[in-house]
Amino acid sequence: MADDGMLLNFAIGDNVIKPEAKFKGGTWRDRLTAKKRSQHRPRDDAPDGAARNAASKNPNHIQIPASRPAKRQKTTTSSEGPHGGDAHTRSRSAQQPQQSQHFISSLFTSNPEPRNTEEPPHTEGDAEDAKPTNAPLIDGLDTFTNLGLSPNLAAHLLTKLELKAPTAIQKSSITQLLQEESDAFIQAETGSGKTLAYLLPLVQRIMALSKATQGHDQDNQGVHRDSGLFAIVLAPTRELCKQISVVLENLLRCAHWLVAGTVIGGEKKKSEKARLRKGLNILVATPGRLADHLDNTQVLDVSNVRWLVLDEGDRLMDLGFEEELQGIVKKLDARQRPSRIPGVPTRRTTILCSATLKMNVQRLGEISLKDAIHIKADPADEDQTTMKTEEDAFRVPAQLKQSYAIVAAKLRLVSLTAYLKRTFIRKGSVMKAIVFMSCADSVDFHFEVFTSKQRGEKEKDSDEEEEEKNEREKLSPHGTIAPAKAFSNPSNPITLHRLHGSLPQHVRTATLNSFARDSNASVLICTDVAARGLDLPNVDLVIEYDPAFSSDDHLHRIGRTARVGRDGRALIFLQPGCEEGYVDILKRGYRDGGKALTRTDATEILKRGFGSKIGTDSKNWEEKTTDWQMDVERWTLDNPEYLEMARRAFQSHIRAYATHVAAERSMFNIKELHLGHLAKSFALRDRPGKINVPGLRPGQEDTKKDFKAERKGAGNKRKAGGAQGDVIPSATNTDDAARKMRAKMKEHMSGASEFNLA
Numbered sequence: 001m002a003d004d005g006m007l008l009n010f011a012i013g014d015n016v017i018k019p020e021a022k023f024k025g026g027t028w029r030d031r032l033t034a035k036k037r038s039q040h041r042p043r044d045d046a047p048d049g050a051a052r053n054a055a056s057k058n059p060n061h062i063q064i065p066a067s068r069p070a071k072r073q074k075t076t077t078s079s080e081g082p083h084g085g086d087a088h089t090r091s092r093s094a095q096q097p098q099q100s101q102h103f104i105s106s107l108f109t110s111n112p113e114p115r116n117t118e119e120p121p122h123t124e125g126d127a128e129d130a131k132p133t134n135a136p137l138i139d140g141l142d143t144f145t146n147l148g149l150s151p152n153l154a155a156h157l158l159t160k161l162e163l164k165a166p167t168a169i170q171k172s173s174i175t176q177l178l179q180e181e182s183d184a185f186i187q188a189e190t191g192s193g194k195t196l197a198y199l200l201p202l203v204q205r206i207m208a209l210s211k212a213t214q215g216h217d218q219d220n221q222g223v224h225r226d227s228g229l230f231a232i233v234l235a236p237t238r239e240l241c242k243q244i245s246v247v248l249e250n251l252l253r254c255a256h257w258l259v260a261g262t263v264i265g266g267e268k269k270k271s272e273k274a275r276l277r278k279g280l281n282i283l284v285a286t287p288g289r290l291a292d293h294l295d296n297t298q299v300l301d302v303s304n305v306r307w308l309v310l311d312e313g314d315r316l317m318d319l320g321f322e323e324e325l326q327g328i329v330k331k332l333d334a335r336q337r338p339s340r341i342p343g344v345p346t347r348r349t350t351i352l353c354s355a356t357l358k359m360n361v362q363r364l365g366e367i368s369l370k371d372a373i374h375i376k377a378d379p380a381d382e383d384q385t386t387m388k389t390e391e392d393a394f395r396v397p398a399q400l401k402q403s404y405a406i407v408a409a410k411l412r413l414v415s416l417t418a419y420l421k422r423t424f425i426r427k428g429s430v431m432k433a434i435v436f437m438s439c440a441d442s443v444d445f446h447f448e449v450f451t452s453k454q455r456g457e458k459e460k461d462s463d464e465e466e467e468e469k470n471e472r473e474k475l476s477p478h479g480t481i482a483p484a485k486a487f488s489n490p491s492n493p494i495t496l497h498r499l500h501g502s503l504p505q506h507v508r509t510a511t512l513n514s515f516a517r518d519s520n521a522s523v524l525i526c527t528d529v530a531a532r533g534l535d536l537p538n539v540d541l542v543i544e545y546d547p548a549f550s551s552d553d554h555l556h557r558i559g560r561t562a563r564v565g566r567d568g569r570a571l572i573f574l575q576p577g578c579e580e581g582y583v584d585i586l587k588r589g590y591r592d593g594g595k596a597l598t599r600t601d602a603t604e605i606l607k608r609g610f611g612s613k614i615g616t617d618s619k620n621w622e623e624k625t626t627d628w629q630m631d632v633e634r635w636t637l638d639n640p641e642y643l644e645m646a647r648r649a650f651q652s653h654i655r656a657y658a659t660h661v662a663a664e665r666s667m668f669n670i671k672e673l674h675l676g677h678l679a680k681s682f683a684l685r686d687r688p689g690k691i692n693v694p695g696l697r698p699g700q701e702d703t704k705k706d707f708k709a710e711r712k713g714a715g716n717k718r719k720a721g722g723a724q725g726d727v728i729p730s731a732t733n734t735d736d737a738a739r740k741m742r743a744k745m746k747e748h749m750s751g752a753s754e755f756n757l758a
Ligand SMILES: Nc1ncnc2c1ncn2[C@@H]1O[C@H](COP(=O)(O)OP(=O)(O)OP(=O)(O)O)[C@@H](O)[C@H]1O
Pocket: 136, 163, 164, 165, 166, 167, 170, 188, 189, 190, 191, 192, 193, 194, 195, 196, 355, 532, 533, 534, 535, 559, 560, 563, 564
């Protein structure tokens, strides 16, 4: 590929005088823009003033004076080859690293090698097939009726919800909770059906309160919506509450005299109060909102509450709900009264539910449980009873095939693109994939990269552009859904969705619903807002483009696939160096030491993604990879809006990187990040020190507070968007900066703005 006029990174030598810059390659628009700029002519399409001003202040602004050659890019060699800095030479230099044409900014040079070369890379599919550990028990011996559920409820499960047999955790918990009144801690892998594991016994017990449960005569029911609130289910996020509420509604279709409802915020308190006044038997709530109603809503009578469920216990604690939960438990204790309804137990049963057994879950247990029994999927599971450390306290579903790829910083964007291209090369092989990123800005930037006009796509006239814009708006009025042009192919068009906590609640709900219901191949690109508890059907693949902030989050992320016995794959991107230490953590999730964990060769990803012989294109995979990268870099440089998105994404990514939990920070050491190389994966050609975010995310009051607090905390008086020190932790005070940023990021990522907690 010949680079166009934007040769700022790959300039010709200082000693070569070029009277006039030649503009080759790229689209006609790229060439025209570069030519105009070289002649100091304003862009025709730039709105007067603003855009030009922005461009002139922009360190990426391309200035190619006709009389002066562009600035020479640093190279590792003194001799200049006949092809100068064109992409062809760059990829050739990658093929022949011992030869002279090494450009620092080339994709394929100066990349660090993986430290651990002993472990041979595998091709996918090499991983051993293991028996699913979270599947329904299909031995025929275990049915819902055998476990003690009423025939009415069991029949409803079979005929209406198509659930034939319980999973192991459901078997254990239903048996236990139907027979005994004691508190319980339910711990099981992701996707093992924990929601029904606590809802089924709870609903059965409440159904049994009714004198004429089997009578099907509504007038004759002993219990109805005004009989009192018997159970409260608490979950950390609105999304989770809604999901639990849907499962509950489905169950209650066989007990229509019982009524469930939610108080989760995101609507007027008046509407929630009205709902409470009408009468509910089971309430699903976020802790913040429930605490509020307990203090301020008189119609909320909790004197009959006999079941309290704390779902996603570790997350409830992570998000700092300890105080609220303590208050809720105290108030429920204080307000409990003997019930006039026969059969209502005298004491309250509290059930704590979690996929992990961390210290904070144990702390929550201390606050809320009395003499609790530990309910596990397999009571004889020695592994779980012998857990000694927090790190041992989680398990991955055994059938989940995980792999990791050691990808150099510069090659991250092209590798992700290549992996998605090759994943969706054939229709039907993968239907749904989730890509996790560290922050909202990165999600937004990558969404634009993957959905914008692609290389080789013909220029559109204004009518066509308008039509395409309308199509896109029709597909997604909120701009969170669009065709994924970067990795679709004519026989397999992919839809891309984006999701993060900075989007309004209704947009998040609409986007998630669309992804869940999409019957065609689709990809969700998101932050950890989608990591916990969300039950998205048929997710075949999870990609952790940015590793999670803690191994627990990692477990929940990959737990979005391989659910209830289904197959699933997960790939994590790690950078060469200290990040490779994370492989040991990945292995720890398996009972067998990690036979289902394999290494995917990073070069192979690129070869397979960019190497296919589509059309008449005869270039090799390195050239195609370089072309693709250069094209995205040009696209970013050409559009002030996208350039700012890229910079925000880069900066936020680095801030997020500093927030890995302390125990894992030695593997995610910000001092080891090569910021210049990393910038390339955000399609930026700036030096890292030049990358500043001019302003804040619009409408994010929390973020503004974060910035202010952070500046104050750091004793730094510069404005946000000022110098590098504001936004990128310096090498000297990394630990301190990491600590502060982690606290702030946690607040931002996990707190109100990310999860929109009530
Ligand atoms: N017995 C069963 N048979 C078949 N499918 C089931 C069964 N029980 C639950 N499911 C389905 O399994 C999926 C996962 O359930 P659920 O969300 O409760 O899992 P989980 O263990 O809470 O997962 P996570 O830890 O990720 O929150 C749901 O779609 C649910 O309908």
